[in-house]
Amino acid sequence: DQQVKQNSPSLSVQEGRISILNCDYTNSMFDYFLWYKKYPAEGPTFLISISSIKDKNEDGRFTVFLNKSAKHLSLHIVPSQPGDSAVYFCALNTGANNLFFGTGTRLTVIP
Amino acid sequence: NAGVTQTPKFQVLKTGQSMTLQCAQDMNHNSMYWYRQDPGMGLRLIYYSASEGTTDKGEVPNGYNVSRLNKREFSLRLESAAPSQTSVYFCASSSRKGSYGYTFGSGTRLTVV
Numbered sequence: 001d002q003q004v005k006q007n008s009p010s011l012s013v014q015e016g017r018i019s020i021l022n023c024d025y026t027n028s029m030f031d032y033f034l035w036y037k038k039y040p041a042e043g044p045t046f047l048i049s050i051s052s053i054k055d056k057n058e059d060g061r062f063t064v065f066l067n068k069s070a071k072h073l074s075l076h077i078v079p080s081q082p083g084d085s086a087v088y089f090c091a092l093n094t095g096a097n098n099l100f101f102g103t104g105t106r107l108t109v110i111p
Numbered sequence: 112n113a114g115v116t117q118t119p120k121f122q123v124l125k126t127g128q129s130m131t132l133q134c135a136q137d138m139n140h141n142s143m144y145w146y147r148q149d150p151g152m153g154l155r156l157i158y159y160s161a162s163e164g165t166t167d168k169g170e171v172p173n174g175y176n177v178s179r180l181n182k183r184e185f186s187l188r189l190e191s192a193a194p195s196q197t198s199v200y201f202c203a204s205s206s207r208k209g210s211y212g213y214t215f216g217s218g219t220r221l222t223v224v
Binding site for chain 1: 115146151152153154155156159169170201203212213214215216217218
């Protein structure tokens with residue numbers, strides 16, 4: 001049973017517009033939430049994170065929102081740039097030695 | 112700036128053959144991990160090593176063994192490869208147990224025929 005779901009396999013956005021990537025989870029024990037970015041033929045790279053005591057964390061063009069009551073996490077990228085084109089994974093942790101990854105969303109930013 | 116280095120990058124095995132995937136990190140991290148990525152699924156944890164001298168099973172350990180050779184190196188062994196083990200394998204490290212920003216290697220693409 002998939003504990004972490006990214007229901008949109010792909011997303012296309014015009015350059016300069018906002019990209020919104022979503023992630024839903026079922027386990028209320030998750031207490032730390034991360035986003036990773038992955039380019040082809042490379043490993044995932046850590047992008048931004050948020051702990052369960054917050055509902056928003058911002059880093060430059062990237063903002064992560066957490067809605068614990070809805071068990072929903074989102075990543076906003078604004079403005080989107082062609083270099084942002086990649087696969088984005090949400091990853092969740094309960095404090096134990098395992099990150100639970102979503103299935104990924106492929107973002108394409110169209111110039 | 113090496114980070115996490117995995118070898119080989121590509122490998123084709125016949126069913127029943129064995130091989131070892133190598134992983135080394137130069138960041139003095141304590142914890143190391145092996146994940147596999149399959150189409151339509153997220154990365155899934157195979158084994159991890161919270162610190163030198165310890166290893167533990169993850170979500171999908173069957174068919175694999177690991178060795179934490181020293182603080183830098185963590186290898187993954189397939190004793191008798193099966194087509195179901197065709198996947199992309201990623202090694203990762205983190206500075207301490209519970210540290211969440213893992214550093215990943217670039218992956219090993221393994222095909223078992």
